[in-house]
Amino acid sequence: MDEIGQTSGAVKCDRSDSLSSDLTMQSMHDRTQDEGFLTCDKRADEPRKDSFRLHMVTWNVATVDPPNDVTSLLQLNSPESPDLYVIGCILGHLRFVSDTVYHDAWSLQFMCTLGPLDYVKVSSIRMQGLLLLVFSKLEHVPFIRDIQALYTRTGIYRYWGNKGGVSVRLSFYGHTLCFLNCHLAAHMKYATERVDEFEYIMDTQTFDCKKAPRIVDHRLVFWFGDLNFRIEDHGMHFVRSCINNQTYSLLWSKDQLTMMKKKEQILQEFEEGPLDFQPTYKFDLNSDNYDSSGKKRKPAWTDRILWRLRPKAPPPDEQEKNSVGLDAKTAMQLEEEEEYPLKIRQDSYTNIMEYSISDHKPVIGVFTLELKKMYSTPLVRLQAEGDWSADMDAMVLYSPLQPFPSSTWDWIGLYKVGFTSASDYITYIDGPPVDTTMSFSDRNPQQAGGPNLVNIEFMRNHSELFRAECSRLIMESNKACKRMQNNDNKLLDQRVRDIQFLKKELELKLEEIILEIDNLISLQSRVGNALEATREPLRVTVLCLKERMKRPPSERLHDEVDKELLMEREVIEGVASLLQRVVERITEQIRLNRSAKYHLEKDLKEKFEAQCIDNSCALMTTHSINSQMSQNTNAALQSLAVTPKQWENISDINVAKAEQQKINSRSLQALVESVLGQTAADMKKQVQATTSAFQLNIQEIKSAKSQMEDQLAEILLELASQQRIKQDLQVAISENEHSLSLAQARMVLRRKRPTKEQCHDSAHFQLFAEVQQITAHISKLQGAVVQSDEQHRALVRCQLELQENIEFKASSLYIDEVICAQHREPIIIHNF
Numbered sequence: 001m002d003e004i005g006q007t008s009g010a011v012k013c014d015r016s017d018s019l020s021s022d023l024t025m026q027s028m029h030d031r032t033q034d035e036g037f038l039t040c041d042k043r044a045d046e047p048r049k050d051s052f053r054l055h056m057v058t059w060n061v062a063t064v065d066p067p068n069d070v071t072s073l074l075q076l077n078s079p080e081s082p083d084l085y086v087i088g089c090i091l092g093h094l095r096f097v098s099d100t101v102y103h104d105a106w107s108l109q110f111m112c113t114l115g116p117l118d119y120v121k122v123s124s125i126r127m128q129g130l131l132l133l134v135f136s137k138l139e140h141v142p143f144i145r146d147i148q149a150l151y152t153r154t155g156i157y158r159y160w161g162n163k164g165g166v167s168v169r170l171s172f173y174g175h176t177l178c179f180l181n182c183h184l185a186a187h188m189k190y191a192t193e194r195v196d197e198f199e200y201i202m203d204t205q206t207f208d209c210k211k212a213p214r215i216v217d218h219r220l221v222f223w224f225g226d227l228n229f230r231i232e233d234h235g236m237h238f239v240r241s242c243i244n245n246q247t248y249s250l251l252w253s254k255d256q257l258t259m260m261k262k263k264e265q266i267l268q269e270f271e272e273g274p275l276d277f278q279p280t281y282k283f284d285l286n287s288d289n290y291d292s293s294g295k296k297r298k299p300a301w302t303d304r305i306l307w308r309l310r311p312k313a314p315p316p317d318e319q320e321k322n323s324v325g326l327d328a329k330t331a332m333q334l335e336e337e338e339e340y341p342l343k344i345r346q347d348s349y350t351n352i353m354e355y356s357i358s359d360h361k362p363v364i365g366v367f368t369l370e371l372k373k374m375y376s377t378p379l380v381r382l383q384a385e386g387d388w389s390a391d392m393d394a395m396v397l398y399s400p401l402q403p404f405p406s407s408t409w410d411w412i413g414l415y416k417v418g419f420t421s422a423s424d425y426i427t428y429i430d431g432p433p434v435d436t437t438m439s440f441s442d443r444n445p446q447q448a449g450g451p452n453l454v455n456i457e458f459m460r461n462h463s464e465l466f467r468a469e470c471s472r473l474i475m476e477s478n479k480a481c482k483r484m485q486n487n488d489n490k491l492l493d494q495r496v497r498d499i500q501f502l503k504k505e506l507e508l509k510l511e512e513i514i515l516e517i518d519n520l521i522s523l524q525s526r527v528g529n530a531l532e533a534t535r536e537p538l539r540v541t542v543l544c545l546k547e548r549m550k551r552p553p554s555e556r557l558h559d560e561v562d563k564e565l566l567m568e569r570e571v572i573e574g575v576a577s578l579l580q581r582v583v584e585r586i587t588e589q590i591r592l593n594r595s596a597k598y599h600l601e602k603d604l605k606e607k608f609e610a611q612c613i614d615n616s617c618a619l620m621t622t623h624s625i626n627s628q629m630s631q632n633t634n635a636a637l638q639s640l641a642v643t644p645k646q647w648e649n650i651s652d653i654n655v656a657k658a659e660q661q662k663i664n665s666r667s668l669q670a671l672v673e674s675v676l677g678q679t680a681a682d683m684k685k686q687v688q689a690t691t692s693a694f695q696l697n698i699q700e701i702k703s704a705k706s707q708m709e710d711q712l713a714e715i716l717l718e719l720a721s722q723q724r725i726k727q728d729l730q731v732a733i734s735e736n737e738h739s740l741s742l743a744q745a746r747m748v749l750r751r752k753r754p755t756k757e758q759c760h761d762s763a764h765f766q767l768f769a770e771v772q773q774i775t776a777h778i779s780k781l782q783g784a785v786v787q788s789d790e791q792h793r794a795l796v797r798c799q800l801e802l803q804e805n806i807e808f809k810a811s812s813l814y815i816d817e818v819i820c821a822q823h824r825e826p827i828i829i830h831n832f
Helices: 025-033 096-101 105-117 138-143 188-204 236-244 256-261 316-321 328-339 452-533 535-548 560-619 633-639 644-750 762-824
Strands: 009-013 049-062 084-091 119-127 130-137 144-153 164-172 175-183 220-226 303-309 342-351 363-372 380-385 394-400 411-414 427-430
Touching: 049 220, 049 303, 084 105, 084 175, 084 220, 105 119, 105 130, 119 138, 119 144, 119 164, 130 138, 130 144, 130 164, 130 175, 138 144, 144 188, 164 188, 175 188, 188 256, 220 363, 303 342, 303 363, 452 535, 452 560, 452 644, 535 560, 535 644, 535 762, 560 644, 644 762
Parallel strands: 049 084, 175 220
Antiparallel strands: 009 394, 049 363, 084 130, 119 130, 144 164, 164 175, 220 303, 342 363, 380 394, 411 427
């Protein structure tokens, strides 16, 4: 808005039929004249202290649309209306490309709400999901100067703009202010990374301003946004208990930002009001309840507003004591701080709980800035010439009130009363054109008698005057034609330079997108080879499972080898499925890249044709044209349906689409590299686990088979011993039977004694007892023979069972150690 004009002069504005009386520059002049826009009084020389109210908002709204009513958010019912509104939003980046052409819904909502209240959007910047808007009361607009906006990406490898910072810097009545809206890395464990990202943003953002080229050089810096700092150590129950009891101070010591401020020097320079409000993250949607999902994230003050007042430069005497010279910049800062002091006071710092469309609650901060104005006179005076009407041309006079550097980008715009943004102009004119108009009326001499010579003399004089006027008109026409031709040549040259600039941008982006396509094709080949490399291991795994099913039924146990083989099959099949999806995704990204390449090439071709035509036009002269070229001029003008802004937007959209696809390609490449590395590692790990299971199982089988063979050898020895003991038992039975026969024969023979001699003497009793004992011995020996037979049969059964199990183990060992080992020997998993 400070680029209104450069030199004294007049601007002639062509008025259309649609222009109504509320579009007049005089109306805006009347609105601003009473506010000190066009007057210069003693305040420029003797500045007094003035207070200005600043209202700041930060809100992470993700992808939702704005609410219909933002009265509470902007505190529109407050008795004191803010002089400045600074609004930072964290939006979803899904509609970023369309939002680069049209205003996003949130910007429109704030513009439609604040516009009728005499607020103007002086600047805005959007980087994917980060949006920063700065509104000012209309009365302050002429005193807001040197507006610049920058962005810094800190997302994936600092190429992706889902995280980072956007900033707007400006001079407010001569005092340099900077507003930095950030969205830093998420999750509890990344507190140090958040500080690193903040320092990276502070270091990389440099402005084209000698007075304050860096963020830290500004008198006042506001740092706000979704900074993502969390609450450490305390458990969920304690945190929620403190929230319910409103004892927020118990949580401050474990707030990560508070903790990091004790360690980082750059953070210690920033101030923040007390966190006397509920943590603003994370809530269930459309509710005031904290996260009830499975993750149950701990509440935290992720959304913050901090400020930094530039530290005062040490006085000269103290610098002399420290042997430090007072350089020009420091001296200028010290003089500025003494003559034009700036103070800040925070009046309010809280959240707005009534909005529940997001998982974050908005945070607002209201400040009072007390400062002395460095100037109170606008740069340019504008004045409407005469009465304005919708069916007539209008004249605006302008003149600079202060000297300031001239620029080819200076322009004067015509705005509708109640405009909300600098881009809302109805029409505009570049540079300081001067239009001179003049009119005259014919006079006929009166015929009052007299001689004809008088009339003849009058007609002759009139003819001479007419000839002189015609000569002047011819000369002016020639000059006007030459001037217009020169202007045409300048505009054509400028147009060719614009085309060349856009061509360079398009060619650079085309080279980048072609490189990305080549990289993706190479990556697609790698993924295809990796997918092909999974087929042989999967075939071997399935074959091993089938071979192990041929084991004897008693050996078909669901052992560790089977488990690892099944897991190996599942892992390989999962890797193959994942790689197949990756191939499809790469194919789709290549298609999108080729689509962006096609549009870039088409745009480049059209730019080349337009450049050739404009070059030909620049070389054309009045002698090089023909009648056909000069025909149908009106039809050609009617066919030009694209405005210069739309013409730039077409290339900008193509470049933005190509840039987005390049970012997507690099993100996909990083993801695919990670997938290839992880899948190869998973397959290696699983194959090694299966091989180890095979080796362990083979050792166990060999050990069991060896034990069985040892037991078989012992069984065979025992069978031989049993055979010998049975023979010994049979010999003992035979000997006892002979002894029994002898005893029985003696008893029979003694019965033949004479009757009187057959008494039961001791010999009789001895023989009788001997027969009984021998009979008992024979009976026991015969029982021992029976038991020996049973033991022999049992040992034979053990022998057969051991021999069978040894054969089974040998079969299993052959399958695992020979067949499966031979199948698995060629399996070597390389890095994909």
